[in-house]
Amino acid sequence: MVTNNNETMQQNIFYTFSKTIEFFSISPAEAQLFAMLYLKEYPMTLDEMGQALGKSKTAIGTSIRTLSELNLVRRVWKKGIRKDLYETHHDLYSKFMKTYINNWISHTNNQKALLSDVYEQMNRTNLSEEETQLLNKLTSIIEFHQSIIDTFTTIDPKKN
Amino acid sequence: MVTNNNETMQQNIFYTFSKTIEFFSISPAEAQLFAMLYLKEYPMTLDEMGQALGKSKTAIGTSIRTLSELNLVRRVWKKGIRKDLYETHHDLYSKFMKTYINNWISHTNNQKALLSDVYEQMNRTNLSEEETQLLNKLTSIIEFHQSIIDTFTTIDPKKN
DNA sequence: TTATACGTACAGTTTAAACTGTACGTACTT
DNA sequence: AAGTACGTACAGTTTAAACTGTACGTATAA
Numbered sequence: 314m315v316t317n318n319n320e321t322m323q324q325n326i327f328y329t330f331s332k333t334i335e336f337f338s339i340s341p342a343e344a345q346l347f348a349m350l351y352l353k354e355y356p357m358t359l360d361e362m363g364q365a366l367g368k369s370k371t372a373i374g375t376s377i378r379t380l381s382e383l384n385l386v387r388r389v390w391k392k393g394i395r396k397d398l399y400e401t402h403h404d405l406y407s408k409f410m411k412t413y414i415n416n417w418i419s420h421t422n423n424q425k426a427l428l429s430d431v432y433e434q435m436n437r438t439n440l441s442e443e444e445t446q447l448l449n450k451l452t453s454i455i456e457f458h459q460s461i462i463d464t465f466t467t468i469d470p471k472k473n
Numbered sequence: 474m475v476t477n478n479n480e481t482m483q484q485n486i487f488y489t490f491s492k493t494i495e496f497f498s499i500s501p502a503e504a505q506l507f508a509m510l511y512l513k514e515y516p517m518t519l520d521e522m523g524q525a526l527g528k529s530k531t532a533i534g535t536s537i538r539t540l541s542e543l544n545l546v547r548r549v550w551k552k553g554i555r556k557d558l559y560e561t562h563h564d565l566y567s568k569f570m571k572t573y574i575n576n577w578i579s580h581t582n583n584q585k586a587l588l589s590d591v592y593e594q595m596n597r598t599n600l601s602e603e604e605t606q607l608l609n610k611l612t613s614i615i616e617f618h619q620s621i622i623d624t625f626t627t628i629d630p631k632k633n
Numbered sequence: 634t635t636a637t638a639c640g641t642a643c644a645g646t647t648t649a650a651a652c653t654g655t656a657c658g659t660a661c662t663t
Numbered sequence: 664a665a666g667t668a669c670g671t672a673c674a675g676t677t678t679a680a681a682c683t684g685t686a687c688g689t690a691t692a693a
Binding site: 358359370371375378396397 | 638639640641642
Binding site for chain 3: 501
């Protein structure tokens with residue numbers, strides 16, 4: 314980090330921040346869009362975002378739709394502007410971590426339910442050795458799922 | 474879930490389990506390899522794994538190398554067998570969650586350090602309004618990183 | 634009413650990851 | 664020593680995700 318130039322520092326912040334966002338299972342394009350939008354002080358149009366990132370309006374449309382569905386950005390109305398405007402939510406931790414943990418918990422609960430269904434079907438008397446072993450494996454896998462759920466349930470994403 | 478057939482149930486367990494493994498930022502191919510290997514009761518060769526998953530030995534070689542680097546599987550020696558044999562580690566929660574959380578913490582620490590470097594370079598007197606705003610944004614982003622680290626540090630992955 | 638702006642659907646293209654098949658070097662067996 | 668087995672390097676192929684450019688329907692402005 315040898316440069317003092319504002320533009321380069323902003324680029325470094327943007328890039329570093331976007332890499333962290335990627336860790337929340339967000340695609341590089343979406344992460345960069347969010348990071349760039351967060352660093353701007355004003356809501357942007359699809360054209361502006363496309364120009365800032367060097368991408369087509371279609372690609373921006375797709376990415377902003379995903380970010381919007383993830384509740385990370387919101388539409389903004391501004392008088393006299395007919396283009397769609399978007400800005401980011403500002404409570405980073407709450408937005409990212411809450412969604413991320415909820416995804417983990419709901420997915421893992423779904424998987425655990427499926428596995429428990431299989432367990433109920435298999436769990437009877439007169440099992441072969443092979444079936445008993447499979448049932449034991451299944452028990453371990455279900456416990457694994459429960460441990461994941463327990464872990465993420467203990468995190469308090471309301472903290473910010 | 475309407476079928477009682479053993480093979481189908483094993484397939485359901487395999488598939489459901491592999492989908493959960495993918496959530497740990499492990500690729501579908503690697504997740505499926507791990508899930509299949511975990512459900513087997515014996516160490517397997519590259520050929521056997523390739524045949525079981527319907528993939529080439531090269532693809533298996535690549536995937537097993539990654540799983541090995543992640544410390545999720547280990548090489549096994551068996552007298553009289555010259556082929557490489559691999560089996561999974563059995564402590565699922567510890568292996569997956571520990572690695573996963575360590576990745577989060579180390580990555581986020583690295584990013585935070587980079588951002589703090591930028592902060593030290595920017596933090597001086599006589600800042601323009603633009604620079605002040607960028608510095609404020611940077612402060613929020615650094616706090617975001619710290620919150621992530623705090624969150625994952627509180628998780629105890631030794632539980633199983 | 635006509636022309637223009639806008640976002641998005643759509644078809645096609647590009648890119649990167651994942652894959653296959655071949656060939657090679659090394660180890661093992663005969 | 665020669666032949667075979669084995670894992671992996673390598674080049675090429677396939678696949679799915681991400682992208683572009685065009686066209687369309689709707690809304691807005693003139």
